[in-house]
Amino acid sequence: xxxxxxxxxxxxxxxxxRDPEVVEITLRSLWIAGTxxxxxxxxxxxxxxxxxFHQFRGKRFLINLIQTFYSLPTxxxxxxxxxxxxxxxxxxxxxxxxxxxxxxxxxxxxITPILLGxxxxxxxxxxxxxxxxxxxxxxxxxxxxxxxxxxxxFSVVAGVIMGFGRAVSEVGAAIMLGGxxxxxxxxxxxxxxxxxxxxxxxFALALGIVLICVSLAVNMAMNLIQQRx
Amino acid sequence: MDMEIVDLYYRYGSQEILKGINLKIxxxxxxxxxxxxxxxxxxxxxxxxxxxxxTAGTIKFAGKDSLASPRxxxxxxxxxxxxxxxxxxxxxxxxxxxAYPLRVRGYKERDIANKVIQxxxxxxxxxxxxSHSRKLSGGETQRVxxxxxxxxxxEMLLLDEPTANLDPLSVDxxxxxILRLSREQKTTVVMATHNMLQGQHLADRIGVLxxxxxxxxxxxxxxxxxxxxxxxxxxxxxxxxxxxxxxxNDAGMTCIDVQGHTIEGISNCRVxxxxxxxxxxENITLSTAKHASSARNFLSGQVKLVAFSGPLVRVELACPxxxxxxxxxxxxxxxxxxxGKKVYASFKATAxxxxx
Numbered sequence: 228x229x230x231x232x233x234x235x236x237x238x239x240x241x242x243x244x245r246d247p248e249v250v251e252i253t254l255r256s257l258w259i260a261g262t263x264x265x266x267x268x269x270x271x272x273x274x275x276x277x278x279x280f281h282q283f284r285g286k287r288f289l290i291n292l293i294q295t296f297y298s299l300p301t302x303x304x305x306x307x308x309x310x311x312x313x314x315x316x317x318x319x320x321x322x323x324x325x326x327x328x329x330x331x332x333x334x335x336x337x338i339t340p341i342l343l344g345x346x347x348x349x350x351x352x353x354x355x356x357x358x359x360x361x362x363x364x365x366x367x368x369x370x371x372x373x374x375x376x377x378x379x380x381f382s383v384v385a386g387v388i389m390g391f392g393r394a395v396s397e398v399g400a401a402i403m404l405g406g407x408x409x410x411x412x413x414x415x416x417x418x419x420x421x422x423x424x425x426x427x428x429x430f431a432l433a434l435g436i437v438l439i440c441v442s443l444a445v446n447m448a449m450n451l452i453q454q455r456x
Numbered sequence: 457m458d459m460e461i462v463d464l465y466y467r468y469g470s471q472e473i474l475k476g477i478n479l480k481i482x483x484x485x486x487x488x489x490x491x492x493x494x495x496x497x498x499x500x501x502x503x504x505x506x507x508x509x510x511t512a513g514t515i516k517f518a519g520k521d522s523l524a525s526p527r528x529x530x531x532x533x534x535x536x537x538x539x540x541x542x543x544x545x546x547x548x549x550x551x552x553x554x555a556y557p558l559r560v561r562g563y564k565e566r567d568i569a570n571k572v573i574q575x576x577x578x579x580x581x582x583x584x585x586x587s588h589s590r591k592l593s594g595g596e597t598q599r600v601x602x603x604x605x606x607x608x609x610x611e612m613l614l615l616d617e618p619t620a621n622l623d624p625l626s627v628d629x630x631x632x633x634i635l636r637l638s639r640e641q642k643t644t645v646v647m648a649t650h651n652m653l654q655g656q657h658l659a660d661r662i663g664v665l666x667x668x669x670x671x672x673x674x675x676x677x678x679x680x681x682x683x684x685x686x687x688x689x690x691x692x693x694x695x696x697x698x699x700x701x702x703x704x705n706d707a708g709m710t711c712i713d714v715q716g717h718t719i720e721g722i723s724n725c726r727v728x729x730x731x732x733x734x735x736x737x738e739n740i741t742l743s744t745a746k747h748a749s750s751a752r753n754f755l756s757g758q759v760k761l762v763a764f765s766g767p768l769v770r771v772e773l774a775c776p777x778x779x780x781x782x783x784x785x786x787x788x789x790x791x792x793x794x795x796g797k798k799v800y801a802s803f804k805a806t807a808x809x810x811x812x
Contacts, residue, residue, distance in 0.1 A: 356544040363505055364557040365534040365608060374556075378547050 231428075238432035246433070253437050256414040259327055260395035263334035264342075267394075268387050270335075271342035276372040278343075279350040280358075290347065296340030301399030308333045309403055325406035330414070333400035338390035345386030349379040385449050392445045396438065415441075457517055457535055457611035457644055458483045459504065464513035466499055466668075473499045475668045477513070481661075483611070484642035486634065488649055488659035488676070492691060495665040497648035498541065501614045504646060505538040534561065538614035541648075543601030545589035550581065550600050553589050557608040575603040580629060595626035602630060606637065613637065615647040619654065631658055652693055656680060664688050682809050686732045689811065695737040695780040702729045710810060715777045720752040721808030732811040739807035740781035742771065742799050744791050751802035755779070759797040762788065769793070773801060 241249050278286065310316050312323040312332075323329045353375050361374040376383060398416035405412030407421055415438045422431035459481045466474040474496045481487045489497045502508045504515060506522055506529055515522045517532045537557070545553045554572045563571075576582045579599040584592070592600060598618070605613060618634070619627040635658065637643040649655050655662050656676045663673040664684075672684040683689035689697050700714040702725045710723045712733060725731055741751065757775035769788040773779045779801055783793075791799065 354544055356540060356542075357546065359507055360540070360544055360546075361556075361560075362507060362533070363538045363540075364560065364604065365530075365537075366556075366560040367530060370560045374546070 234428040234432055237429035238436060241429065241433040242436060249430075249433055249437065251410070252413055252415055252418050252434060253441075255327075255412075256395055256416070256438075257441070259330050259401075259414060260334060260391055263331045263338065263394045264387060264391040266331065266335045267338045267342045267390055271339060272346050272376060272383060273372075275343050275346040275350060276376055279347055279375070280368065280372050290344070293340050293344045293347070297344060299337060299340060301337060301397040302403065303399075304333050304337045305400035305403030308336065308400065312404075325404070325408060325412060327405065327412055329404035330401050330412060333404045334394040334397065337397060337400055338394050341393060342386055342390045345389060346376075346379075346383050349382030349386060350375050352382060353378045381452050385452055388445055388449045388452070392442060395441055395445070457532075459612065459644070459646075460516045460519075461504075462514050462516065464500075464503065464515065465511045466496075466503060466508070467511040473668050474503070474510075477670050479663060479670060479673060481644060481646060483644055484638055485661065486638050486645040486647070486659045488647050488655035488662045489665055490649055490652060490655045490662055490691070491665035493650060496668045497650075497665055498616050500665065501538060501616050501646065501648055505536065505614050506533055507538075534608070535610055536612035536614060537605035537608065537610040539598075539601050539605045539616065539618060541616040541620065543597060545592070545597060545600060545604075548589060550576070550584045550587050550589055550592070553600055554604045554607050556604060561608060571607055575607045576600075578606075578633060579603045595622045598622060599626060599629065602633065606633075606643075609641065610643065612644040612646070615645065617649055618647060619649075619651070634658060652680075652691070664691065666691070683734065683811070685811055689732065689734045689809075694734045694809075695782075696733075696735040696740075696778075698733040698735070698777065700731055700733055702727050702731060709805070712810070717755060717775070717777070719808070720805045721810050722805055723810035723812065725810060725812040729812055734809040734811065735779075735803055735807060737770065737780045737782040740779065740801050740803045742781050742783055742787070742791065742793075742801055744797075744799055746800055749802045750804070752805040753808075754800060754802045756798065756800050759793055759795055759799060761795065762793050764788075771799075773799065775801060 278289070308329065312318045312321065312329055314324070357378050358371055358375060361371045366374060396416060398420055401414055402417045402420065405414065405417060407413050407417040415434050419431050419434045419438065422434070461477050461479040464474055464477040465472070477500065489500060491497055499508070503510050520528065522529060522532050546556065551572055554576060555568045558568045558571060573582065573585070576585060579602055581596065581599050581603060584596065589600065602618070619630050631654070634645055638645055659676050661674060662676045662679045664671050664679060666687055672679055672688050680692050683692050683694060686697060698714045700712040700719065702710055703713050703718070704711045705725060705727055708722050708724060710721050710725055712719050712721065712731060714733060719733060721733065755775040757773040757779060759771060760774050761772040763770045764785065767785055769783050769785055771781045771783060771788070771793060773781065781801060793799070
């Protein structure tokens, strides 16, 4: 068996025996991406409801702009937040550099355009008649927005899952803002990239398999949601 | 809740959809808006429901301008409900759909449950409480939509073609529910329909909307008996509309020349005036013998077409101008009506409605 095969085998073994470090890094990855997704959702879902409900000048432009940022390069987000929180930056005094908080800020910014855009598209897909029914049945403006979000819940959740998928698999912002500090900011993607460089192939492969499984699970969840409804 | 519409205009792009509508509807009244497709019925209902903004004019509820303040607008909106022509239910259970108006008004969960069950019973949908709204048939959807609209006990109910394309059972159920709400809860009902018969047997008053104008409004019997103009007459289904010229008028007793035949009716039209004579088919009596009749008008003619429909028979005559009469199946058989048969048509002067 060649070296690669052995490494693969070892990787499977690391996962099967639930190696404490693999588990720890995986959980941290899920936690950081999950927190970012939660923050981004809390911002984006109500915000896109407001954008969708109101007519204003430049609305079309705003939506185009949001869509442009779908593929925002992760390193650019990393750079932007880096400048913001570096000791000389405007938020430097908070001492956020190389902390999970910094990573969460970065990932939240990174997935905000996707979540905004996808939620907006989901809400736009809801028949105007739903909005008019709600109004006609005595709902206030905010109640109408909430009703539309509820009607679009499956597409909205699909968007949230997409956002999570992007957050959990990005490496640029995570490494620039987290710094891959062992036991503190080390997540799946940063660990994979650095372990590979160090030649620790078994460990990198184990983490890689876990990351692919996470991505698969995310996609399956999304397919399930879309098929069911 | 009573409502008054004053000089209402609605323009969409360059198109004038409603032109100068003035209308008063009292509390507990059932008012039917009738008119052909595209006349503006739905637009008018939407304006009343405060979904669209009129281009000009005001809609007053209980004497107050509906757009006086956002708060008053919400208050008015919460006192009325509209059921759209193709109602859309929320993507959830029947229960949640009907509970919605109570939820947005902040009712307690227990009161909601009681009320929802109660109204679902009214529309005979109790057994569907837990069903998903997207699995219902058209009639069921319409009934749930109606339940959802009345659960908050609105003072005014707006219905857009509430029974179009429904099965007869659903139609009966919805119609009797409308009557009941109006009688028992004094709910004001404004309904748009292109079904004249429905308008006639449900409504206290009818308004005929044509090309954005309210051409006639009045008691339903009145609109049917005395349509304002030829268009309304056609729309309310007057079978015989004859063109003629007044040749004499003696204290109301008017003689009209219709293609060389003199027809007598009652009107205050002047001599020489061009008029339309409306005669309802059911007011024309047919006979085979030229027996004496008290009817003023007596014409001989030939049967051109006999069409059976249920217990009635529609007979088209050439007198020589076309005339349509309706007789019972029994008398059609007694007279052995068939194409080419010679018959006499008679009708009273009072059966005529003359439009000047």
